[in-house]
Amino acid sequence: MSGQSNSLLAILGPTASGKTTNAVRLAKSIGGEIISVDSRQIYRQMAIGTAKPTLEEQQSVRHHLIDIANVDEKFSAADFQKLADRAIQDIRQRGKVVLLVGGSGLYFRALVDGLFSGPAGDENFRHQLNIQANVHGPQYLHQELQKVDPRTADKIHPNNLVRVIRALEVYHLSGQKMSDFQPAWDSESRYNFRAYVLKLDRQYLYQRIETRVDKMIEHGWVQEVQDLLNAGYSPSAQPLRSFGYHELINYLDGRTNLDTAVEQIKLKTRRYAKRQLTWFRADQRLKWVDPKQLENQVLTINFSQ
Structure with a gap:
């Protein structure tokens, strides 16, 4: 199943849907390497709150576009497109299958469809x-x-x-x-691709979100945020205004208690997942699949074409 592919394979889904676990297992089966399509995993020192693949997962399958920017660096969809293009070329030159994995619809579309063409900035x-x-x-x-x-x-x-x-x-x-x-923007795609969205029951997804947030707190998310502040990063830095980090900064600043902050994180994460699902449903090119059936679906693809 390994061998260079002219098509990209994408595993997409809302937060906490199990993308990483499924993608790592799949990459091992097909000789693939993973390009992270996540707007927060690009930042160094933000591991727990962004649910980055573990060190073991990153060692078992090569990952790209993780830990490539500092928290105070500007990083745009254009930057992602440029670096992802390079990673795709690199992966293909080594005869591996390109596996896009993540939940950022904006980054995914920037890569496969190109960047939004609007007026120049002011x-x-x-x-x-x-x-x-x-x-x-x-x-x-x-x-x-x-x-x-x-x-x-x-x-x-x-x-x-x-x-x-x-x-x-x-x-x-x-x-x-x-x-x-x-x-x-809906013009011819820059790449041929097959994209699968992991389909989970909504209430089950919400349960997974709540469980994962609790585990993140147990595994030291609060200390991770404190370390970022101690390193001199401003709370107004774009990544630290994102859900989860913003609420924990409020807790560390004494503006709320931890229980309230955690409940707010769970609520905002559920809302974020809902927006992700709305985005994915709007793209008719994406195929929804039960995670248990993902590998069987993908193994029918001829990756030598």
């Missing part, structure tokens, strides 16, 4: 929006986006300030909603 406008976010909080800008482009706002977490500002910038510069540019 540094002054972005600066003004950042000032407003500092004064009123990121929720304020998300509410402003909801007024002009609710479809795009529904796809972006309120704390993802970079994407909220970009969507407002597109509207400001072009008079068009970012969602209006979508048809132009």
Whole structure:
């Protein structure tokens, strides 16, 4: 089953759906290497809260695009696309199968479909929006986006300030909603691919989320966040505003207790999973599969073509 493949194989799914476990087992079966399609696993020192593959998993199957940026570094979908392209070329040159694994719909589409083509940026406008976010909080800008482009706002977490500002910038510069540019984005794919989304019962997925959050706390997530702050990283750094890290920073700053922070993390993680599922359902090219049937489905593919 090993051998160079002209098609990419993708294992996608919401958070806590078991992507890593299934992908590592599958990669061993087909002679594959894994490219992480995760917008948070790229950051160093963020292992527990992002559920990175364990050291044992990374040693058993080669992984790419994990631990490649510092927490205070800017990292965009364009950066991901560039590095993923290089990794794909490297994997193919060594005769291995490329296995994309993750839950970031934005990164996945950036790689297989190309980057969103909107108007060029306006540094002054972005600066003004950042000032407003500092004064009123990121929720304020998300509410402003909801007024002009609710479809795009529904796809972006309120704390993802970079994407909220970009969507407002597109509207400001072009008079068009970012969602209006979508048809132009749905052009011919950059790669041939087969993508599978792990399908779990919704309540079972939520149970897995709650159990995993509890285990993350037990395994030292609070200390991981404290170590990041001790290293001098600002709580306003984009990765530390993401769910989980944001709530634990509030706990460490004395703004809430740990039980409340953990419950907020579970709630926000469930909401994030719901948004991921919505994104995946919107792409008709993706095939939904029971995790137990994943390997049987993939083993029918001729990877030598």
